[in-house]
Structure formats: C-alpha cells, structure tokens
Amino acid sequence: MTIEEIQNEIIDEFSMFEDWEERYQYMIDLGKELPLIDDQYKTDSNIIKGCQSKVWVHAEMKDDKLEFTADSDAIITKGIIAILIRTFSNQHPKDIIDADTSFIDDIGLKEHLSPTRANGLVSMVKQLKMYAIAYQTQLN
C-alpha cells in the first residue's frame, strides 16, 4: 500500500469512533500492544527529547525500503508513534520525504503534533524524514 492509502485507511478506522474517549482508548490500546523497538536501539543516541516525554527512533534499510521502529515512555505518545510507523515504515525513502502528516488532524489528534506540546513527536516526524533524506542520498 502507498502511504496515502494507509493514511486513508487510518482515517476510515478513526471515523467510526464517536468521541474523544473512544479515539484515545484506541490509541492507548495501540500503545500497549506494540513492542515497538528492540532494546538494543533504545540508546541515548536514538533518543529525541521532548520536555514531557521521551521518544526513541531507529531506522534500517531493507532492500530499497526504509523500516522504522520507535518507542516512547508515555503511552498516548506511543499510540501516535504506532500510527506514524504504520504509515511510514516499509516505504521508499522518496515517498517518505514527500508524504505529509495532515491526516493526524483528520483523526482528531492534532494537539499531540503541535510544536507547543513538547512531547517529542514533532521532532520524531522530522527525524523520520531526515533518515529518509539520508538514505535517499545514498541511493542516488
């Protein structure tokens, strides 16, 4: 699936929820379910510091696709990471560079990706794109 198709699928899933509580509960469950990152990559050099919660990101090239794993110490942050990983992982670097993240607004989680929230997520998205740019440069 392309990034856009995955994003549309996520928007569809979220459209079934009636209120914020159901949306949050879903995210919390996503956050709980997923073992997101291998412990060996949960290092200080992979850490993105927000004022409030920590985020770890690891990237690896498999064939010509970029695979991400990530984690956070806060569960709602982790739920959003799960959604972002689902969209961006196993995609071509170029598609990651070109992708936008406005679907987060459409699923009612905009406030978590606001730069003022200081939870590390904004920097995380930036970091995912930086990895994509770096690997794209290698491919060229």
Added chain:
Amino acid sequence: MLDVEAIRKDFPILSREVNGKPLVYFDNAATSQTPQQVIHAIVDYYSNFNANIHRGVHTLSQEATDLYEQSRQKIQAHFNAKFSHEIIFTSGTTHGINLVANGFSSILKTGDEIIVSALEHHSNIVPWQMLCEHTGANLKVIPMNDQGELVMSEYDNLLSENTKLVFTNHISNALGTINPIEYIIKKAHAVGAAVLIDGAQACPHIKPDVQALDVDFYVASAHKMCGPTGVGMLYGKEAWLNKLPPYQGGGEMIAEVTFEKTTYADLPHKFEAGTPNIAGGIVFGTAIDYMNSIGFDAVAQYENELLEYATEKLLSIDGLKIYGTSKHKTSVLSFNLEGIHPYDVGSILDKLGIAVRTGHHCAQPIMDYYKIPGTIRASFAFYNTKSEIDALVEGVKKAKKMLS
C-alpha cells in the same frame, strides 16, 4: 471568610469552556488568571494616559509618570520596603535574578562561594553557573530530603567566610514547600553573605515584609499575582543597589553623557534603562490592590482548606503518590499514578477541560532526586472551588481507568 462565588465573577476567563467542558484552571503556579479590575486598568491606561514617562513636559507624560511612580509606591508599601527607590521594575523574576547575578560578577573573585537550593527552577540555576564560570567562584547546593524540604543542617555546613551570596526560592514551584528563609537569611548574614530570594511562587499566597525578613534582594513577577505578564519587581536594600553596577545601558539610566564619560542616574533609574513596560508597571499596582482587597489572611486560610481537601480526596485513589509532603507548603499538589506517565494523565485531563501542568516543571534536579520523569501538578488559587477539585479527582480516576 472569602466569598468565592462573588470572587469568581471578577474573572471572565473562569466562565469559558475548554473541549466542551467548563474550564477548571489548576495551573495557577504557572500563571494566575486576571480579574476584570486589572483588565480594566490596562484598557484605561491605553485609552486615557498612554505616553512615555520621565521625559515629556506635556501633561499626558506627567500623568503617566505619576501613575507609574504611584504604582512603585504601592509595591513599596506592599513589601514594606524602606524607600520606593529600592523597588526596581523588571520584566519579571528571571530578569531580577539576572540583574543581581550580573551585579555580583564585579564583586566575586576566585574561591568565593555561592549557595543555591536543590529546589530551584533549573532556569534559575543557569545565571549562577554563568556567574561562577565568569568569576571563578564555586556553586554549592543545599540538598533536599524525601519530604521535599531543604536540609538546614547541611546548609549550616556549607556556610563559611567564603560564602558571598545565598539564593533560594521562598516557595518551591514544583512541590509547594515553603522554605525557612528567615533562618537562611540570618545564618547567611552571620558569615557576611548577601541573600537573594525568588518570591515568584510566594507572592500569590503571602505578603512578605522585606524589612522584617532583613533580606538583601527579593524578586517577584506580577503575572503570578493577578497582574499582567512581562513585568515584575526587584527589591534591593539601598546600600546593595548603590554598590551593584548598572545591568543594561540605555536611556533613562544616565545622568550625564559625553563621549568621554557617562554618570549614572540615581536609584531606581540606574537599573531601568530604556522605555519600560509602562502599562504593566502601573497595572502591577492594580493587581496588588486587588489581592489586598481579598486579603492575604483570607487567601491563605481558604487555599489551605482547598489543599487539605484535595490531598485527602486524591490520596483515596489507589496507587497515587504525592511528592512534596512538607508540613509547610502552599496549595500545590505534585503527584503521579503508579506506572503511568504524567503526560498521559495530563492529556486526558485536558480533554476534560482541566488545566494542570505536567512534566518536570523546569525543576529537573527535583525529578532526578525522586527518580521520576515528571509529575502532574495541580496548583490552586483563591478563586478555585471544592467542586472543581471533585472534577479533578473524577478526571484522575477516569485517566487511571483508561490508561491501566
């Protein structure tokens, strides 16, 4: 006894909704809300008196200057300073601290010592680290205990003839602990050291008497005590303020300027370079009038009632731990739910229209002491109610259920 329902009508913001719920504002330690009287004074200033001060011969300028100086006198009276020129208008507490730190850079020499408390806001530690780097002085820290109190026996051991300056907050922003500043000041003076107290968190709750405290410097911010942001005050004893060099160069702080030499203006203008926050300075006085019209004794009594009520209710939740359990504290509750990140709880409370602070509250050393990433902090003001606390308790229970 204060009439909280009548008081709430003074604060327009308290009737707004957040995320479809009535706002419950429990982030008062970050900034207090603004009463109609203060909002009106801002509008009145810009509608009727706006002019630059201490400069013009015209009527508007003189009227604005009078209002500004009257406000300085109100602040002087409120803090019981001996002279009005001992009150310096600043942009806030941080500015006041930097002004003093900068002044001491010409006084300190290698081997001198500055003592700070472990309960500091970490942005307040930085000016002293910079000062030490610049002068070769050393920074010593008064440690804290499990209750979130400064350990006075350790403080006694740190003091020596090398101690030149002691700095602590009057009340901790992260935990609400009221520090024994009377003791700290007395002991510092016994070895000849000066004392600077950060009163940002204290001034919304108590009325400090700088002469009775015999404190050398005391700083505060208007926005924590129902005033506007961007204005605060530094109190300094006259002798100290005369001794410290000016902080910034510019208009108003000079007496005479030639290219060869400038002579500085007298206090307080020596430290007030450039056009100040005139409206803010004037309205700071209005905010002080407002707080005094409520009365600090009534405020303290009522807030203490809120604190006791909230402490009891919150502790009834299984797995909830409160940080900062000193007997001497103001209406600040810093807490966590076992195994749950404060950010998650804060996000859910926000959805319920409840404003709390989450994170390390810029007091990383305190969080490191407790080995936690941060806390949820609810801080109460005299315009909060017990039913709002009930909403918080229900919100925390809901967050716990959703997150565990």
